[in-house]
Amino acid sequence: MLPDALPPQLPQRLRQAAAVLGSGAMFWTARAVAEHQQQLDLRQGVLQPPTRHADVGVMLSVATTTAAGAGMGHAATADLSPAGLQAAFLRAQALAEACAGHMVFDPAWARPQAVRGHYQSTVHTPLASWPLDEQIALLQDLGADAHIDARIVDWQASLWAVQTTQWLIDSEGTEVHQQWSMLTPAVQATAHVGGVTQTRSSAGQYNGFCQQGGVEVLARSGVRDDAARVAREAIALAEAPPCPEGVMDVILMPDQMMLQIHESIGHPLELDRILGDERNFAGTSFVTPDMFGHYQWGSAVLNVSHDPGQPHEFASFGFDDEAQPAQRQRIIEAGVLMRPLGGALSVKRAQAQGHALQGVATTRAASWNRAPIDRMSNLNVEPGDATLDELIGSVRHGVLMHTNCSWSIDDSRNKFQFGCEMGQVIRDGRLMETVRNPNYRGISATFWRSLARVGNADTWAVMGTPYCGKGEPSQIIRVGHAAPACLFTGIVVFAGAA
């Protein structure tokens, strides 16, 4: 059991405070969050000042009816005293009344149903039991291992531990309690050789290896033994020629597949984007509601699932922030688009527009200070049947790419350009020389149809990102992506500036 950082009397206190709303309120919901983080960073052998964060607060949502119509408002506060909760309930109600009659959806659609449940990350060795001295010693070891010679001009290692507790409480009787434990280890090295500088990392410069669990996440990451490999590859990249250019086959390893899935499957399938909520910021989507159930998104070997129950994956949960129970669902099946990433409210909005689609429970908020919206959670490409050797053996001319370092895509999530830290040329079925700055570009609507073969479970890895951004006001949220190595044919490949 993880330590609970929210007062045990909070559910009762919320219900008592909600009495201040009076009879005008249709219903209310509360989402209380307590998050504790510790960040340790070591750069060039020097431990940076450690930082800890303790963030506790609650988001209250109130739906109300007035003569002008129905409205819904939200208010966030860190004051969990009875008086503080009452004041926040009234602020939410005031905003609900201000919006009454001008809502883009009927607030009645957001009325919750009573749900009770509990979720907890699987933890073998709690993070709280890990002595600080050992954590610092680990980072110092990683730093020493990464500095293999003078060609390494900068090197870093980090540990980011997060423990979160959340309560969902509402006027209809819901009580959902969830606790997460997460660890993100990382190491990277920058090499300079003959005027060329290159950076290599253990799993991406933006924390691609991030999982739920305790200290045992370290063993799954392999980071303890990885620093020297990272440094060697940084030097190899600085000595390597630029990536070849042209149209060729590409094998994407899981630490690039995660980005490919995220940008060109996940974001365009968010139902709130499709409904237009994001058009002023993150963008729209080339996907329209009538595509679900028949649109050929990719080749027949593509199967994509929303899987919030995947052990250890970063965004596993028992319930989303609308208190809907987590359920694994096929998003794309044999290449055919099945359902969007949309929670209960978004699905009702779409259905009200005449679209008979089904979503998934994936409405989430970044923290207590933001209201929930449709998010990716664990969005995974399922493994196929090819070994990595078979994937490589089937390529006459191509590049195998490791580890995302650059990403850009248009606001409809269609025209993309992605870059990786390291490439390896494949010639006549054999893995050959290392190349630097591998980039490729394509169009989401056609790219996945060029998926020729999918790696088997041995090539499959559980990755993720702590930094998925969208929403107004904006929210950074944790997302999981698990994928095998995948072979794509006929891709436009190029290098950066040679």
Added chain:
Amino acid sequence: MITPGYFMDLADAVLGVALVAPADAHAERISLYLQAEHSHFIRFNHGQVRQATDVAQAHLSVSRCRDQRMASASLSLSGVMADDLAAVRETLRSLGDVLPHLPADPHLLLPDAVQSTFSDDLDGADGTPQAAPWPDAREVVADVHAAAEGHDVVGLYAAGPIVRAFADNRGQRNWHRATAFALDWSHVLHTDQAVKAMLAGPVQTGHGMGHGSANAWTAPGGWRDQLRPRMARAAAQMQLLARPSHTLPPGRYRAWLAPAAVAELLGTLAWGAFGLKEQRTGTSPFNRLVQGERLSPLVTLSETIAPGLAADFTPQGFVRPGHVPLVSQGRLCGSLVSARSAREFGSAQAPLQPQQPLAPNSHLGESPEALHLAAGSLAEADVLAQLGTGLYLSNLHYLNYSDRLACRVTGMTRYACFWVDQGQLVAPLPVMRFDQDVIQLLGDDLIALGDHAEWQPNTETYGARNLGGIRAPGALVAGLNLTL
């Protein structure tokens, strides 16, 4: 909302009255840094409200430093003094437990001089608020809905006070509160064809809005009066987007980048180009400038916080200069320097400032908060004629380095972008990808800069609202490389 009085009382209670002598290098140093806001967020879609949220948040970072070792911890404040004091004292105690486990930090640098500052646009002379910190939400919702006139308007209204404050046990106290609003919206014609617009400024009168009313939204000539014509102008611009689009093959095109597009480009450079650490470790996108290459003599860049909303002190308590030259007539002339870099890279080894000790002028990330590209001479009325035939790009989107060390950037065109033929706007463009050496774009390929640098407030709201922004003119360039 955390008030100046609340913060000062909390600081006095936590830090005590027995102040540390600044010259005593062995004394323990304790500091507090507050980031707080009380915001109204109203999100619109189709001219109606999607979400309306009231957020009161205050995060206090507590740092404890002894024997060249420092540890920090942040916590959310409730606004209840007894609870907050207990939490801060417990945090201080836990940091004391951490310090003995830490190795000495050779790059730790703390302020020497005690420099207290106070800036507040909300409190009156007697310390009481002059007016409500927001326009009335009911009026904002109704006014936006009415001004949209049935058009498909989507966007975000954000308003309220933003606070940055610092205190330490040497007696330094810094307080900065700016109360502003921004309505950032798009008029959407269809799919990805839209016009982007913004209305932003102070919430209260007396800041360029005229005196006599407490509310800049409803004051005569205030934001409400400006909203309807601004939305009408955006709606009129949509008519151009209704024309059949002009399809372009990939290639190199002469282009006008409007101020918002230039700000987007500069915002990408802010990601690593101006920081001393990146410049010294060879990982800066401006490496070529460090090695002597130059941008166009038309380019003069600085971090200029004085006219903006950003606070003039760092989280470590260093008071920042209002103006930091970064590029002067194309030549790299300065860097953003955090306290750690100031110590790590030292004064004598600094080629950019060889004769001067480095003084911290930035926060830890060394990214600008108020970047300013000086205006040029091209009048707005002459832009289309000088462009002749090429691209008129209102906005760019989702930029990222495709080769960071080569300062090569890829990204998309977005919103109202047009094909221009012989000085006439002819047709809208479909979204296009570019991949561009930015040093070349702002170097040999830069033909002219517009004669007016527009202020683009930072409207990002990840976790919290932002202070600052980018001030930039438009740019006429000889060649932008479209790739897809």
